[in-house]
Amino acid sequence: MVPTGATGFRHHKAAPLPETDPRAIARLSHELARNLGGTVEQIIPPSPTSTFYSVMLAHGHHDARRVTVLFHRHLPLLALVAHPPRGLDDLSIIDDPVASAAMPDHTGFQLLTPGQLAAPVTRADLSQLAAPELDQIASWKPKTIGEVLFNLWDLPPVAGTAADDLLASDPSQANHTAGTAHDSTTPAGLGTGPHNDDALPQDRRTELRGGDP
DSSP: OOOOTTSSEETTTTTOOOOOOOOHHHHHHHHHHHTTOOEEEEOOOOTTBBBBEEEEEEESOOOTTEEEEEEESSEEEEEEESSSOOOOTOBBBBBOOOHHHHHHSSSSOOOOOOOHHHGGGGGGGOOTOOOOHHHHHHHHHOBBBHHSSOOEEEEEEEEEEEEEEOTTTOOOOOOOOGGGGTTTTSOOOOSSOOTTTTTTEGGGGGGGGGGGG
């Protein structure tokens, strides 16, 4: 079952979606890196177009090997990919048994398997999704559950967002909230892809606070 908030969209009058704590992301990332004998190279927060944080790790068990962990912005879900997605249909799912085995336990996050990420949307249970999320899925036509969860929908990327690192070298300083890493002043009607004015990305809620319950 695909959970509410998977796409990062909601009705403008709906309650804000929960936000994944960047400090929890930093803690888990550094613990995973230690378990791998590697290092955290960078933690990139979501842009206004995306539903995920990208954490790039150097893989200590393999020379010059790197892995990227995607953290969903609103749900406690993770994915292992070869590199941060750069656009639509660019979710480079990998099967990394070493990284999977090194994932810390009892973190509250769930690491999705390649099979779960590659499951077709046409066979998924979408009954938990509200109309705005279903509208976005119908518009963007993702093929897999991974593309629904870790998406880059609605607006072209904002220049410079990827350079806003979450202090990967010091998790104790990762005290941002996800909203501070975003440009939430972009008008809702702008964009190059399909959109529904009633289905707005969570990070734009600051424009619509008056309409929130």
